Amino acid sequence: MVSVDISVEFDGLDRVKDDLKRVQDAIEPPKLTESLGLGADIYVSAARSFAPKGETLALAASIGKVQIGPAEWEVSPFVNFPERVYLYAATQETGQVHHPVYADFMTFQGRAGWVRARSVDIPGTHYMELARGAAEEPAAQRIKEDINRNIEG
Helix, strand or coil, X not given: CCCCCCCCCCCCHHXXXXXXXXXXXXXXCCHHHHHHHHHHHHHHHHHHHHCCCCXXXXXXXXXXXXXXXXXXXXXXXXXXXXXXXXXXXXHHHHEEEECCXXXXXXXXXXXXXXXXXXXXXXXXXXXXXXXXXXXXXXXXXXXXXXXXXXXXX
């Protein structure tokens, strides 16, 4: 019986290992977290542009991003002014009907003078939903570009 030994050499195996290491580093925290944060910045800009512009611009100014995990960001209108803006932000997003609490009518000053009403219907502007639609593709593209840049070194 004849025994034959076969050996195979791979040229450039170290290069393949280095390439795989760069890919792994690019798709794990902290590099992935940074890449996703760049995408979140695009969502923040879109949300601020779609936010209703009141007299103080507080809603748009309150929109920001918060890191909630090793590779996860949240874009929210409650980042910078959570106490003052919370109800206003939710009302502007989904809409709401306001009723008087302690009387039969609400009285408030409108643009044309004093108004007396049993209820006020505030339609939702859906600014966060609009921002998500506008930012989805550019954010994905920005994240992909940054990951590729990290892989290429």
